[in-house]
Each structure stands twice: as structure tokens, then as C-alpha cells.
Amino acid sequence: MNVSIGFSQLKDPILAANEAIGQATVGLKNSPASLAFIFTSTEFAHPLVLKITNNLLREMPILGCSSLGIMTTHGVFKHGFAILLISLNEQTFFNVAAVKDIDKKNPFVAGSELGGKLLFGFKNVPRSLSIIFSDKLITEGTHLINGLQESLGKSFPLIGASASDSFGNRKTYQYLNQEILSESCSGILFGGKFSFGFGIKHGWKSLGKIRYITSSSNNIIKEIDELPAVKLYEEYFAKNRKDLAKELQRISIYYPLGIYLPGEKEYLLRNVISIEDDGSLVTQGDIPPNSKIRLMISTEDSRLAAAVAACEEAKSNLSTQKIKFLIVFDSAARLSIFGRQDDIELHVIKDIFGHDTPLIGIYTNGEQAPLKSINYLGRTYFHNQSIGILAIGEQ
């Protein structure tokens, strides 16, 4: 397996795509590329960019999404076009597919449909991993995952991310070949000879009393300890609902809700994205009824320690295998919290995997990854505010 990464910050999207693809092609030397991942900032999400990319890559399978920022070995960039070209071994198989208009369909059905498309041609091939990129506006992301797992298998490793954008645009894009999609989910299924290691962590710690979800539906928490859910935040931050709503984004990313998961070292985080008129909290991802929850808090050290732990876990999964490249799924909330030190996690990753290991990453609005504890049988869950490291290796 050979990989090469290209990146351009040229303002003209066409020129940028051309430059980045040129760099990646040169970097791959004479190996024939089999697959391309492209990640771009929102302003590069233009049909012409996909068209020229597709032309330059001679109709090679392309997968990717837009992002608030792009991480490469050289730094963290808010604007640009990044491409990862992979030359796979003959024994490695893959299939790319997408499902559109998820919210209009039943997300569960859409997930199941995507799973079915990905499985096409995999009849006698052992499956290894699926990576998906979904729109951040999909409110029932958990159901999408459930649908996918219905097709691919409940314990099948499924890793993914919800694309992110600058806070105002409220629109994200998913890429499949020369199609630029929204409210969709694109994905890839790897099989055959394919090794990977994965780690995901967040670094938030619980604080305060355990609370019980006494009434909830999907991603809406109606009551906590039989009181309107918003009371929890009102009490803790001594703010009325109006003031709380004003600062909700900031408060929510610093102090998300944590769902207690027996057997897991970390709580499963949930960002609050809005407050309903009846005091219900709308979260990014489902919260099952009767869950034990707590408010969560973090420090810079605890967040960085989580990044280290995620890297170590991904690395240990591959034991003695040579790591060929990394794909980083880092929460956009973490980027916002680290502020001026936006590349601090990149340094941590490079220190652990070595400065020469090819790396490409995106900032996400929710991460999909399996839980580790045996209780969950490797089932994929929807995470918030986490950093996921996917290390691809070769024996």
C-alpha cells in the first residue's frame, strides 16, 4: 500500500484542486492510485471542483466531505482543499456508495439502504471496516447507524463523522465520485487484506450529582429528575432560560451532558444544541430514557491526555504492523475550545506516530465509533466532542 497527501490553499477552488492533486500524484510516484479521500473547507464545495477532481483522477472512486477545518502533517487550516490518494494492494477490496435525502426518508431505512449498497460485490469477501461521512443536519444519526448495522452486522466496525461547517452556513457537503451531496451520507466498505487500529476519547470528567432522565424521546430530553430538563443548566450556571439560550453553544461545548455507560472508562457525551419552549433539551445524538447522566467538565490537560489515549489505543490495535497513514476525526467543538492553540492536538498525534507518518484529518460535528467494553459487543455509537484516530496499517 502506498499513500500520498496533497493540500492547497489557493483561493481559486479549481486551481487549488489542481495543485493538491498534482502534489498527491507526484508523492505517489509511480504507484497506481485506487482510491481518493477529499476534504475541503465549505467554500471549495462546488460541483466544478468535484468535476475537475474526477477528470484529473480519471474517474477513480472519490469519497469525502466538507469541514470547518483541515488537518494535515503541516498544520491546521481553516481554508483549503486536501486529498489523500491511496494505492491499495490487490488483495484489498472496497466499495463506495451514498444515500441521499436521509431526513426525508426514515433514517433507519436510509442506513439500511446504504449498507446494502456498500455490500454490493462483497459476497465472498471478508469485510473489515466501514467509514461514513454524514450531514451534520441529520437529527436522527443514531437511527442511521442502527440501519447501517442492520445491513453490515451489529458488531461490525463502523467509523464515521458528521461533516462540519463554519457556524453560520448551516450546510455541509458529502462527496461521492463527482457528486456533491447534502443531507446525505457517503461511505466506503473495506474488505480482504486490510488492517486498522482505532481509538476514540474525549477527556471530559463528571462533576456533581448523578441525574436520571425521566422522560426523553430520541435526541430530546424532556425531563431530568422529573423536572424540565433545562433546569439542570439553569441551576448549575445560575442563568435564566433567556440568558442560557444566548450562551448555549459556548456552555454546551464546555459542559456537555455525559451518559454513564457501565464498563466504559469515559461517559458518552451529548452536546445540547437548543432549548425547546417547554424546557426540553435537544441534544446532538440520542439519549435513552432512564439513562444516568451528569454534567461534564474538562481541562486542557484532560483533553490532551484523551488525545494521547486515543492515539495509543489506535497504535496498540495494530501492534507490530507498519502504520501507513492516519485519518483523524476531531470534533469541531474541540477546535473551538483550543482556540489559538488549534494545532496542539496535531503535535500530540505527530509525537506518538512520528512526524513522517502521512496524516489527514477533518473537524466533525459528531463522531461515529464503536464502544470498547465487551458489554456493547463492538457496537457503534454516536459520540460528541471526541477525537477519533484511525490508523491504517500493513503487514
Place this chain on the structure above:
Amino acid sequence: MTPFVFVGICALFAILGISLLYKNQRLKEINDKVSALNFSLGEMDEQAKLIMRTDMELNKAQEELDKKISGLDTLQKLSHEISTTLEEKQIFKKISNQHVEDLGFEKSLAFLWKALEREFQLYLCIGYNQDESAKIKTAINANKDYFLDLINKGSTVSSEFIPEGGNLSINTFNHLFLVRSFIICPVLAQEGNQGFIFVGTQNAETAITKGDQEFISILANQIAQTLDNARLFEKTWRSQQELELKVEERTRQLTQALEEVNKISKRKSDFISSVSHEIRTPLTSIKGYAAILLTSKLGALPEEIRSRLEKINRHSDELVHMVNDLLDISRIESGKVEIKKEALSLKTIYDKIADLFSEQFKSKNITFSNNIPDDCQEILADRSQIERVFINLVGNAFKFTPENGKISLNASHSNNHVQIDIKDTGFGIPEDAQEKIFEEFYRVDNTINQGVKGTGLGLALVKQIVQAHQGRIWVKSKLGEGSTFSFTLNAAK
């Protein structure tokens, strides 16, 4: 029931009673502990709330600090980049997406008021597409009086504060600029065009702080200052261009005049040359016949006729001399005389001149001396021409130096040149005549000069010869004290 059984039952009840009492006691203790634990848990939860609130304040402070550092850093970079720009449009091109983002916004516009067109023109557009920016421009020009008023008052407007009395609300601004928070700050240039800069964000969480307003205000001032500098530079540049054009025009006129002068000078030289040749032929005949008559070969001459013939002969000589000088000047001016430079010993020239004038010096008891240092012993000059310079200057000195006077020839060396000074203790030359004496036919108008014969061509010829040697000639003189004629020649290496 035997007493034994009765005692046993009583003992059992007693034990049960004691046990119940003990259990009640334990239950009470456990309840107390649970209450204490609940109380502690409640207290810890309250502490957790305090920790959360404190942490939130710290995070806010940290974010504000980060924002300020980032803002200051951006302003410093922008200030440096903008201040080195001297073209109005280039000033705004220096502001990039990254700069605006580092200041905490993602959209920015800058408009300048063009008095001639009576409209605001767009100079900076970040975060908007063409259609959006065109719509905003139209809306701004539709409300131009409002924005001109803002500029005149120097008021800063933001989503946190809008001055009273205007017809535009915060919502109107948000709708117009497609943002949720914004700052509009006037660009108050003194010399250049005035206008305003807008920054905004769609992020609902971004609240405009006083610090944000200060940063944008500093940026607007910096832009205004640079616009002033650009305008001043443009003015200076235009003046310089006008001056250069004038100089060019004047140079062209002077070149034309010089060409005309040269043409006239050439015509004059040609005329003098031709007339001189024409004069010299009959003059030679006149002088020849006068000389023959004076030899008395054609018969003895009465004294009166002899004296008249001698006068004719003498004046003919003077006329020939004058014609020769005129011809020489004409030849040198027209470049017909070839200057053959060679290394000449100044001492030898001095000796030759001293020998030539020895009888005349004796007649007026004039001392002729020299001071020729070792480093200027040799000059590079045309022998025959340069000797004429020395003869003319020493001859003039002799003519105007009274009896018992002094004439000296001094030399000094500097920068490959030898300066030769011929100094006398003669009558001196009036200051107003010192420049003119090198002109052809000029003679100082005074009684001394009237007693001394001359054509007014000697010094003109001297000047032409010195200039033909790439040298320079000048005079310093004071009436009654004497004159010093100085000229430069190349030193022989």
C-alpha cells in the same frame, strides 16, 4: 407453664426488646448517616455548581484574552502590511480572509464615498458572493444619507449599540449584511476619501465586546491614515511628474536654443574665417609693398613718407596678428585644430617664456619667477597651442604691470590635474569685467587699457585653447593689487 418456661419466655422477650432497641438505634444511626451523606452530596453538588460557574468565567476570560491577543497580533500584522502601501485599492487588498477571521469575524466590507459620483463604492469584500455584495451596495447607496451622517459624526455602530434617531435598526442591519453580530466603523481620512469598514459574523454566539469595537476602530484609523498617506504620495508624485515634464520641456527648449546658438556660432566662425582669408591676401600685398618701399630700392623716401609707411607696415602687422587670432579662434571653435597632446615640462616652458620676454622685463625692471613643485613638473598638452596660452597670459601681465612689478608662474597638483597660476602685481581688473574679458573683442573700458594696445582677442583665444585641452580658465583680481589668471591642464603620468 413451669416457672422455668415463664422465665425463659421473659428472657426471650427481654432479648427481643433489647435487640429491637439496638436495631432502632442502628436504624436511627444509619438514617442520620444517610441524611449526613445526602447533606454532603447536596453540599458537593453546590460546590460542583460553584466550580462550573468559576470554570465558565475562567474560560470566558481565557477566550477574551485569546481573542485580544489574536486581535492585537492581527492588527500589528495588518498595520505593517497596510502602512507600506501607497495605492488606495491596494490598501484594502492587503486585508485577507485570515485577518478577518483572526479578528473574530468571517465577513467584511469597506466602502468609500466618491463625491464626484455621489455614491459609496465597494473596496473590500470578504465572505460575500458577487450578488450579495451588489445587493448590499445598492442598499447602502439607497441609504447613503444615513451612512454619510455616521461618517460626519464619526459614530461607530454595532449590533450592541445603534445611535438613536436613525431609521435603521439592528435587525435591518443584520438582514442587510446577512449577519447576526456586526460592527461598522467610519474611516475618517483627512486627505483621502472617507468611508466605513464593516465586519460581521453569522455566529449567533459571538457577542460584540468593547474590545472588538476598539480593534475595528484602530483598524479603521490605520486605513484612514494610510489613505491620507496614499493621497499625499499621489499629490507629491503628480507634482514631481509635472516638474519632470517642465524640466523636460525646458531642456528641450534649451537644447533647441543651444543648437541655434551653435548654428549661429558656426556661421560666425565660417564668416570670420572667410573674411579673414579674404582680408589676409590684400593685407599681405599692402605689407609687402610697404616693406619694399621702406627698403628704398625704389628710390629714397622723404622722412614724412617713411614714417607713414612704417605706420602702414606696423598696423598691417597688427592686422595680420588680429586676423591670425581670429582664424585660430574660428578653427578651434569649429574643431578644425587637432590637439596633439604630449608630456611637456612646465619648467622648460617657463624658461622659454622667461627668455622670450627677458628684454621686455628688463625694460620695466619686472621680476619673473616660478614655483613649480616636483609633483607637477609635467603637463599633457599640445606644445604649440599651449605655448600661445603662456605667451598671451604672461604678455598681458607684462602689459598691465607697472615698472618694478612682479610676475610669477606657480603650479599645483590635484586629482590628475595641474593648476597653473600666472600672477602679477599689475593694475587689476574691475570685478564686473572679470567674466567678460574672455569674450571676443571685449576690452575693459578704463584709462589704463586705453594706453595699452590690444585686439580683444587674446584671452578669447586662450580660453578656446584651454577648453580644447578639457581645461578650465578663470581670473581673480583686485584693482590696484594685481590679477591671477588660473587654468587647469591634465597632468602627465
